[in-house]
Amino acid sequence: MMKPSRLSLDALLFLGPAVVLMLAFFVAPIVVNILVSFSDMSQTVRLDGFPTTAQYNKLGKLDPDAFLGFELRGSFYRALALTATFVFLTLFIFNVSFALILALTTTAIPERMGAVFRAIWLLPRMSPSVVYALLWLWVVDSSERGLLNQVWLLFASEPINLRLDHPMLVIVVANGLIGASLGMIIFTSAIRSIPEHLFHAARADGAGPLSIVRHVVLPALRWPISYITIYQALALLVSFEYIFLIMGPARSTMTMAMLSYTRTLAPQVGGGQYAYGAAIAMILIVIGIVVALAMWRLANMKALLQKPRIEVNG
């Protein structure tokens, strides 16, 4: 029987570093964000007017007649809708479905060729964001010099301006093509870990390639797909880097993360409203937590957690 003091010391040594890191890098920023969101903090970076709900009033107002008891302001409602569209389309078309197709196809071809294709898909991740954004700016350039227009003009007479006419398409594809590589790596690794005998057995049982994907591969990818869906949904909720670099502060792609960024850290486009940005970020955090918990529950991710393999004598 170990002494209680020794047990406490062991627990502290074991969990201490992780707890300190979590407090410093996850909990403390949220606490600071909450405080700032209930103030009037602006370019002076002082906690003026605390506590006040002024920033939240800019996002919406209480309305007893409204469905949920409040009504969202136009710009915030628009940002919320754009965020939902952006996250949903990027997540399901690219980060999950396209990543799955990449993983399935690159594991079905000879190993070396598959590795080359996967490496190509990883290139955008390895290159600086600015370079990737510049390439996209060239691709979707509205003039005849744009890569897309060079191809488009072979079949049509007028160039197209995707950034103006289909802004959501541009940010979904640009974010999706780079985001798919993470899912591709995780799914490839999961497919590789399926015992080879299962594939042999399925083939001998009469299954064709599509049936093997359906009955052998997809069931084995249940957990990786759940994980990628939750992880990428949260990442996309707060993602603004490529949207800003490719689209700038355009209203057509002003998602919540973009709104928060432009109101705080982009001085040339109305930045410095730290408290307002913090209130938007607060809503993002709440949405993130709700989405994560809902997906966790839906995907039954709890079943993934294993009991610790180290026994502690109490």
Next chain:
Amino acid sequence: MARVDLHALTKTWDKATAVAGIDLSIDDGEFVAILGPSGCGKSTTLFLLAGVYLPSSGDILFDGTRVNEVEARHRNVGIVFQSYALYPNMSVLQNILFPTRFQKTPDAERRAREMGELVQITELLDRRPSELSGGQQQRVALARALIKRPNLLLLDEPLSNLDATLRLTMRAEIRRLTRDLGVTTILVTHDQLEATTMADRVVCMNAGRIEQVGTAEDLYMRPETTFVAGFIGSPPINLIPLPTPGVDAQGQTQPQTLGLRPEMLHAGESGLPLQIDHVEVMGRETLYSGTGPNGALRFLEPTAQPRWSMGDRVHLDFAPADSILFDAAGRRLPDATARRTE
């Protein structure tokens, strides 16, 4: 059910040859075991038959029809893998039913339940594979392999993950099942007991080649090569090098190696001298090992109580008819028997 013929079947991987031009014929309904050490090409041969691998050269014929390019799913072959390869996301019943998804099977569920009854897993049909023991998983794999009434049943070391008692039971059950269904069966194993007790004929393979095909008795009593002699039998045969020239004055091939099974040697007053340095009591028998002028030798006595102790010096005698003689290439000389004076 099918007759299977292999003609000069070869499989190479880059520079490595896994199967080096083997010829084999298996009769309809026959149970054949392919026996050999790890890496001898036996599993590759099985996967070639299943259609999982494509042959590099040579032919595979089912009932006289070449099936080299026929996909695995169209060969109507049932396989039981060493790992059982059950689909972990499906119940036992769904696992057994799986092959019927791809062929028109009237009343598939009734048949699956019948198969479950046949392999005695009726009460497990709703469970997942992870909830089953090794023996139960093996039965499920067998039911899944048999539900589509395959032309050929392939068993890839199906008993190697089971404990000794269960292995004994399953050996008999598999044999009973295949005999009742009359299905042509090929068992791949490195366990000689499994091969010799279950199969009508045993194919002994080494380094991608067939060393010998025959009954268990053929392989034990009349091994064609020193490899077969050494691989078949536990404890292994004594192979004693002989100081004779390869060819005598008349140009006749002279034996170079004398093979003597441990149970054919008897300790007595005359014969091969030996100093015992190890005694193993093996239940009803005792195994003695030692060294002498002829190198290391083993002999077996049918007594539970050891007659000899470590350090004892004995002479080992044998009947010339019990000896097996091999030439310089390691091939058996069929008509030769040893003279004790040698």
